[in-house]
Amino acid sequence: NNQVQLNLDRNDELGELANAITRLSTDLDRLKRERNEFLSSISHELRTPLTYIKGYADIAGRAGASEDEKREYISIIREETAHLTELIRQLFELAQLDHNQFPIQKKAVSVNALFESVAALVRPAFEDKNITLKVHCQPDVTAFIDRERFQQVLLNILDNARKYSDKGSHVTLLGRLEKDTVLMIVSDEGNGIPEEELPMVFDRLYRVDKSRSRQYGGSGLGLAIAKEIVESHGGRIAIQSDYGKGTTVRIVLERGEPVAEGFVGGR
Ligand code: ADP
Numbered sequence: 001n002n003q004v005q006l007n008l009d010r011n012d013e014l015g016e017l018a019n020a021i022t023r024l025s026t027d028l029d030r031l032k033r034e035r036n037e038f039l040s041s042i043s044h045e046l047r048t049p050l051t052y053i054k055g056y057a058d059i060a061g062r063a064g065a066s067e068d069e070k071r072e073y074i075s076i077i078r079e080e081t082a083h084l085t086e087l088i089r090q091l092f093e094l095a096q097l098d099h100n101q102f103p104i105q106k107k108a109v110s111v112n113a114l115f116e117s118v119a120a121l122v123r124p125a126f127e128d129k130n131i132t133l134k135v136h137c138q139p140d141v142t143a144f145i146d147r148e149r150f151q152q153v154l155l156n157i158l159d160n161a162r163k164y165s166d167k168g169s170h171v172t173l174l175g176r177l178e179k180d181t182v183l184m185i186v187s188d189e190g191n192g193i194p195e196e197e198l199p200m201v202f203d204r205l206y207r208v209d210k211s212r213s214r215q216y217g218g219s220g221l222g223l224a225i226a227k228e229i230v231e232s233h234g235g236r237i238a239i240q241s242d243y244g245k246g247t248t249v250r251i252v253l254e255r256g257e258p259v260a261e262g263f264v265g266g267r
Contacts, residue, residue, distance in 0.1 A: 041205040045087060045219065049080040056080075083217055090221040093152075094204065097228045104146040104232055108256035111141040111175040111182060118154045119173065122162065130167045133158075137175035143182040144256035149229045156222035157186045157249050163216045164247070165190030182255050187248040193241040201239060202227045 059065060060073035096102060119135045126133045143150075154173070161171040169189040176183050193201060193208055200206045205220040223239075230237040235253040 038204055042091065045205060046084070049084045049087075052080045053077050053084075079217075083219075086217075087219045087221070090219055090225060093225055094221060094228065097225070097232065100232075104149055104229075106144050106146055106233070108142045109145050109147045109150070111143050111184070112137045112139065114143075114147060114150060114154070115173055115175060118151055118158065121151075121155065122158050125159075126162055126171070129162060129165075131162055131165055132170045134170060134172045136172070138177060141175055141177055141182055142256035144254045145233055146229075149233075153226045153229050153251070154184070154186070156226045160218075160222060160249075161186055161188035161190065161247070163218065164188070164192075177255065178252075180255055182253045184251040184253070185248060187246060189246040192243040192245050192247055193239070194243045195241070198239060198241060202237075 056073040056076050060070050060077075065073070115135050115137050119133060123133060158171065158173065165171065165188045171186065171188045174183075174185040174187075197208050201208065202223050203220075204224040206224075207218055207220040227237050230251055230253070233253060235251060237252075238250050239247065240250070241247040
């Protein structure tokens with residue numbers, strides 16, 4: 001009887017092993033497919049601005065182009081170059097995050113102070129578009145985060161809120177404690193995102209409206225970077241949207257010890 005039981009157990013184990021191998025191989029196929037799709041999207045994203053740059057450089061150099069035309073072409077070349085530079089910077093940032101090249105350095109950070117410094121950075125761009133940015137944080141909220149990385153997260157999200165909102169609208173950045181976590185919320189009254197596209201917006205290079213996004217200068221990497229950073233902190237990020245009415249991004253994070261900023265927390 002014991003012998004039969006042993007053989008049965010062994011069969012179960014072998015079966016489980018075979019299942020695990022099948023799952024691994026499916027995962028590997030999926031990863032390969034995703035990598036190929038990502039690479040072909042990247043080449044497309046890099047080629048498009050280069051095509052514009054080459055085309056406008058060619059016609060600007062042609063005999064007969066007026067000074068006004070040349071100025072216009074050069075300005076397009078500048079914009080496309082800036083777009084390309086930003087795209088490459090973001091790709092590089094993602095590659096660094098993927099390879100964990102600069103491990104996150106968590107410290108207890110005052111969320112109020114973080115919000116203030118981020119708001120100071122984005123304010124000129126918001127004012128340019130006449131969008132009001134309201135910032136509010138409960139006093140003494142401390143998050144256990146890498147401050148620089150998180151600055152990037154908030155910059156990416158606020159930049160979207162500004163880009164995809166009309167002149168005259170409002171954007172709010174809120175911070176508060178909820179139970180044992182820190183909550184950061186960015187909401188806008190902008191274009192919104194169709195419900196069926198919401199699950200994809202954190203994917204690399206995904207943009208909701210390709211032609212419109214081009215005009216806004218987006219690359220489709222901002223939210224992917226934000227998600228990567230939030231999750232590497234053990235936090236969660238979620239997006240909610242009412243198409244045509246506005247969008248809300250919520251981040252939930254581990255709470256830091258309520259001490260003065262600058263305290264170097266260890267794990
Ligand atoms: P991008 O650089 O194109 O803004 P993101 O990864 O930051 O890339 O965002 C992905 C896409 O999600 C954007 O192209 C845009 O279509 C949509 N999106 C993100 N945030 C917002 C928002 N606040 N309002 C409306 N659409 C948004």
